[in-house]
Amino acid sequence: MMPAMSTELLPVQGALARVEFRRSARARKVSLRIDPAQGGVVITLPPRASRRAGLSLLQTHEAWVAEKLAELPGAIPFVSGAVIPINGEPHVIVPAGSRPGGAWIEDGKIFVSGGQEFLARRVTDHLRRLARQRLTALTAEKAKQAGVAPKSVRVKDTKTRWGSCAPDGTLAFCWRLILAPEFVQDYVVGHEVAHLRHMNHGRNFWALTENLTSHRSAATAWLSVNGQALLRIG
Numbered sequence: 001m002m003p004a005m006s007t008e009l010l011p012v013q014g015a016l017a018r019v020e021f022r023r024s025a026r027a028r029k030v031s032l033r034i035d036p037a038q039g040g041v042v043i044t045l046p047p048r049a050s051r052r053a054g055l056s057l058l059q060t061h062e063a064w065v066a067e068k069l070a071e072l073p074g075a076i077p078f079v080s081g082a083v084i085p086i087n088g089e090p091h092v093i094v095p096a097g098s099r100p101g102g103a104w105i106e107d108g109k110i111f112v113s114g115g116q117e118f119l120a121r122r123v124t125d126h127l128r129r130l131a132r133q134r135l136t137a138l139t140a141e142k143a144k145q146a147g148v149a150p151k152s153v154r155v156k157d158t159k160t161r162w163g164s165c166a167p168d169g170t171l172a173f174c175w176r177l178i179l180a181p182e183f184v185q186d187y188v189v190g191h192e193v194a195h196l197r198h199m200n201h202g203r204n205f206w207a208l209t210e211n212l213t214s215h216r217s218a219a220t221a222w223l224s225v226n227g228q229a230l231l232r233i234g
């Protein structure tokens with residue numbers, strides 16, 4: 001049984017969209033509308049309609065929905081109630097009022113304390129921190145496996161590249177990788193660590209990359225479909 005309301009991140013013409021399913025006792029038929037405030041889609045289901053009926057309506061109007069969403073600024077802003085992916089899993093942003101702790105993750109929620117005006121900033125800071133921890137740990141693991149040592153690992157807000165390797169051995173990653181599924185993070189880190197040994201995209205480079213990660217093709221495909229959407233979160 002579906003709860004009265006649920007929110008999911010679903011692909012709409014290649015980009016992840018926030019889709020809210022609402023159960024309504026008064027609704028006569030399945031309907032769909034754009035919610036500009038949340039930058040998503042609201043699908044209203046009458047009491048006996050299935051989630052699948054809602055999905056099918058979404059598919060029928062996919063092109064229209066994608067066009068309307070593209071016209072909205074910032075697909076998923078960091079606001080109370082927004083659903084954002086963390087390691088590819090949906091998490092809803094919940095204000096935690098004056099509870100201390102800054103920001104923390106628990107049961108599919110990201111709790112954020114303090115005033116609403118600082119909420120977006122706190123979410124961003126927390127995700128950047130998580131990204132740094134995770135990508136640094138993954139880098140250390142793969143560097144050890146490859147017998148190399150990065151000079152340092154940085155996490156930045158890059159718009160065009162998910163990762164890079166400087167000639168001095170500094171690796172840099174886009175913090176938004178923390179939004180992507182773990183197999184995508186695994187591939188991007190494996191790719192950059194392989195550059196510590198081969199500063200090119202030659203055969204030896206790819207052989208080492210494939211050694212360090214088994215997700216090359218899946219991650220490349222995922223990023224080409226969903227990469228742009230990650231840039232529109234926050």
Ligand SMILES: [Zn+2]
Pocket residue numbers: 191195201
């Ligand atoms: Zn490369």
